[in-house]
Structures are given as structure tokens and as C-alpha cells.
Amino acid sequence: MLIGVPKEIKNQEFRVGLTPTSVREVCHHGHKVLVQATAGEGIGASDAVYAAAGAEIVVDASEIFARSDMIVKVKEPQAVERKMLRPGQVLFTYLHLAPDPEQTRDLVASGAICIAYETVTGPRGGLPLLAPMSQVAGRMSIQAGAHCLEKRQGGMGLLLGGVPGVAPARVVIIGGGMVGQHAAVMATGAGADVVILEKSAETMQALDARFGARVKTLFSSRGSVEDEVAAADLVVGAVLIPGAAAPKLINREMISGMKTGSVLVDVAIDQGGCAETSHATTHADPTYIVDGVVHYCVANMPGGVARTSTFALNNVTLPFVVALADKGHRQALADDPHLLAGLNVAGGKVTYEAVATALGYDYVEPDRALAA
Template sequence: MLIGVPKEVKPQEYRVGLTPTGVRELRHHGHEIVVQSRAGEGVGLSDDHYRGAGAEIVEGPEEIFARADMIVKVKEPQAAERKMLRPDQVLFTYLHLAPDADQARDLVASGAVCIAYETVTGARGGLPLLAPMSQVAGRMSIQAGAHCLEKRQGGMGLLLGGVPGVAPARVVIIGGGMVGQHAAVMAAGAGADVVILEKSPETMQAIDNRFGARVKTLYSSRGSIEDEVTAADLVIGAVLVPGAAAPKLISRELVEQMKKGSVIVDVAIDQGGCAETSHPTTHADPTYQVDGVVHYCVANMPGGVARTSTFALTNATLPFVVALADKGVRRALEDDPHLRDGLNVYHGHVTCKPVADALNYDYVEPLLAMAA
């Protein structure tokens, strides 16, 4: 199989879909790899690194999309990239389709096979291709939030951990999954007063076992969200419904009641955000204010630490890339139900139910779509 790796074109996105180590592994399996020039320069990987691993280097994305059997990326394809997709092509990347009707329409129209990292499941549960970036984003959310609390950034001028004689900031994390727990690691480590709102008793028990008294848990309800968000100095939106749009748990009215100079870091913004006042921002212009509340809603947070993120992500995705290349897309999907869970669009059919429900498409079960 010929595998293509284009340079990411989303603003301030420096990650790359394959490292030279991945190229070498795929070459060992007999596959060819074509990489766009300077695709890895943002993470310190030169064209010579890729050539040394056996990749062919080309200048523009057009040749990659025209030649490759499978495109391996990081972020969702932008409009110009979607126009280059072919009906016989496989796209393997993050998609986050539920809040993105334009992208979904273009992928359906392309006829390509589109597999989303974020809905591939694990044999023991979880989302193994989302987990590395959730870990990074969770930890980054506290760094970003602490910075936004500084007066010059529009915050109230709080030090996250306080100092002797001065209380620390109160950090409220909505969602106790991968993002939430990694945010709690950083926040508790900095000495903040940390509360996680969560619905699952098993998850709350796991948090208690992990953190003890350093992190408090509360059952997530409308009332507890209202009470905790209005008392918070920093709110981390860490909710996730796999494949679906994030639920709007922080209303416009609730934002009005928050402390002036408090901060919302909406990590769920890739899936539309969990605050009604959230809209995507970039690393170049990451924040805005609504009613005196600073909003940080960067849609590719891990791109800010692109080298760490690239190696963490490609460690997780490479075995699936190898399986798709070795077996071909149809057999790989038939053989592995967890990879099949990642199938969002197959030759014009929407094969991920949360996406179909969110965007009013007819849902087609993946095996039926492949049989057709």
C-alpha cells in the first residue's frame, strides 16, 4: 500500500501523522510512504530523517492525495484537503464530525473511507487513540487556566496554588474521565483546591482511590454544576460522549453568574464545547471574554506541545496503520471490531451512530455498509 502523510494546514498545528520510526516499520512490512516536505519540521523531524527511514519526499499535498491509497493525518481535513479525497481512498485521522456539518457533508460526498481516531475503541474499553491526546490536553488545561487567571490575561489575578496565608484557587473539573483526571493531577500537584463533577460511581471511586483527600468528587447534576461553577475560579470542561456533540452543561445564564475574572477552559471544544458561550479559538488568539469570564477554547490544544503529542499519538496509531496497510481496509475492519468502531463514513454512508444522530443522516451499520 502507498501511504501518504501531508503537512497539517490547520492554523498553529505542528503535529505530524507518522514519525520516521513509523515509516521504517511500514517499510519493513513492504509498504511505500510519501511524505510532504517539511511535514515534521514543527516537531524537529527533518525531510532527511524521513528519507533515511525510507520515505519519498514531495513538495505539495496534491501529489500525496492523488497517489496515496491511505492518508494518515492528525487533524480533521480542511476544506481544500477534502476536495482532493478520492472514492477509493482511506482517510485515517481525528475527525470530530458531530459538530461539523460541513466536513461531514464533504466526506460523505467524497466517497472515501473515513476512520476517526477518536471513536476507535480498546479491547478493555476506553478510546486508545484519543487517550494520549486527552492526557496531554488535560494536563495542558491547567497550565492554560493558570496563565489565564493572571491579571494581564483578563483573570482575577490568582496564583493557582496560593501561598502560605492566602487560599489557593478553586478548580472545578466537569467530567472525571481521562482529561479530567489528568487535569486533576496537575491542579492538585500545584496545590489548588480541586473538585471533580462526575456521574459514574465507579469513576468517582477510582478518583478517590487515586487521589485520596487531595481531590474531592461530587455527583454531577444540574444543581451541583450550578453551585460549583459559580464558586469556581477555574472551570475545566472535560466531558466526552464518544463520537457525539458535547452536552451543553454550562448555560449562558450560568456564565453570567460566575465570578468576574474567572476562567473556563473548554477541552470539549473539539466536539462543540460544553459551555453555551464557547466557540473555537487558536493558539495564536486563544481567549476571549463573555461577561467578564475568560474563555480558553483552543480546538487543538495538544498542538501547543507538538513534539510530545506527536510521539504519544503515533505510538498509539501505528499498529492500526500497519493493520490497515497489511490487510487492506475492508479485511482490517472486518477482523477488528474495535477499529471498526472508528469507521465514521464508508463510501457515502454514515457508519457512526452518534454522528448520524447529531447531523440527521441515516445510520448504516458498518458491516452492512461494507457488504453493500
């Protein structure tokens, strides 16, 4: 199979679909890899390193898309990239389609086989291809939030961990999943006063076992969200419904009731955000202020630490890339129900139910779409 790795063109996105080590592994399996020139610069990997690993270096993205059987990326294809997709071509990347009707429309029109990292499941549950980026984003959320609390950034001028004789910041994390847990690791490490709101009793028990008295857990209800958001200095939105748009747990009234100079870091922004006042921002222009509250809503947070993120992502995506290349997409998807769960669009049909529901498409079961 011929695999293409274009350079990411989303604003301030420095990750790359395959590392040189991954390229070498794919080539060892008898496949060919095209890598766009300078695609790996953001992770410190030169074209010469990719060439030594076995890749063919190609200057133009158009050639990558035209020649490749499978495109491996990190972020969702941008409009110009979507126009280059063709029927039957495999696209393997993050998609986050539920809050993105334009992308969904273009992918449906392309006829391509679109497999989303974020909905591939694991044999023991969970979302293994989303997990490493959730870990990165959770940890970054506290770094970003602490920075935004500085006066110069529009914050109230508060040090996250305080100092002797001065209370630390109160950090409220909405959601106790992978993002929430890793946000808590960083927040507690910095000495903040940390509260996690969560609906699952099992998850709260696990959080209590992990963090003990360093973290307070509360059942997430409308009342508890209202109370804790109002008391917070830093709120981290860490909610996730796999493949679906994020629920709007924080309304405009709650934002208005927050302290002036407090901060919201909405990690759920990839799925539309969990606050009514959230809209996607970039690393180039990461924040804006609503009712005195600093909003940090960067839609590709892990791209800010591209080297760590790319290597962590490749650790989990590479086996699937190899399986798709070795077997072809039909056999690989038929053999692995967890990979099949990642199929969001195929042959002009929406094959992920939460996306179809969110955007008003007819849902077609993945097996049926592939058979057609």
C-alpha cells in the same frame, strides 16, 4: 500500499501523522510512504530524517492525495484537503464529525473510507487512540487556565496554588474521565483546591482511591454544576460522549454568575464544547471574554506541544496503520471490531450512529456500507 502523510494545515497545528520511526516500521512491512516536505518540522524531524527512514519526500499536498491509497493525518481534513479525497481512499485521522456538518457533508460526498481515531475502541473498553491526546489536553488545561488567571490575560490575578497565608484557586473539573483525571494531576500538583463533578459512582470511587483527600468528588447534577461553577476560579470542561456532540452542561446564566476574571477552559470544544458560550479558538488567538469570564477554547490543544503529542499518538496509532496497510481496509476492519468502531463514513454513507443522529443522516451499519 502507498501511504501519504501531508503537512497539517490547520491553524497552529504542528503535529504530524507519522514519526520517522513509524515510517521506518511501515516501510519494513513492505509499504511505501510519501511525506510532504517540512511536515515534520514541528516535531524536530527534518526531511532528511524522514528520507533516511525510507520515505519519499513530496513537495505538494495535491500529489500526496493523488497518489496515496491511505492518508494518515492528525487533525480533521480542511476544506481544501477534503476536495482532494477520492472514492475508496482511506483517511485515518481525528474527525470529530458530530459538531461539524460541513466536514461530514464533504466526506460523504468524497466516497472515501473515513476512520476516526476518536471512536476506535479498546478490548478493555475506552478509546485508546483518543486517550493520549486526552492526557495531554487535560494536563495542558491547567497550564492554560493558570496563565489565563493572570491579570494581563484578563483573569483576576490569581496564583493557582496560592502562597502561605493566601488561599489557592478553586479548580472545578466537570467530568472525571481521562481529561479530568490528568487535569486533576496537574491542579493538585500545583496546590490548587480541586473538585471533580462526575456521574459514575465507579469513576468517583476510582478518583477517591487515586487522589484521596487532595480531590473532592461530587455527583454531577444541574444543581451541583450551578453551585460549583459559581464558586470556581477555574472551570475545566472535560465531558465526553464518544463520537457525539458534547452536552451543554454550562448555560449562559451560569457563565454570568461566575466571578469576574474567572476562567473556563473547554477541552470538549472538539465536540462542540460543553458551555453555551464556547466557540473554537486557535493557539494564535486562544481566548475571548464573555460576561467577565475568560474563555480558552482551543480546538487542538495538544498541537501546542507537538513533539510530545505526536510521539504519544503514534505509540497507539501505528499498529492500526500497519494492519490497514498489510491487510487492506476491508480485511483489517472485518478482522478487528475495535477498528471497525472507528469507521465514521464509508462510500457516501454515515456509519457512526451518534454522528448520524446529531446531523440528521440515515445511519448505515459499517458492515453494510463496506459490503456495498
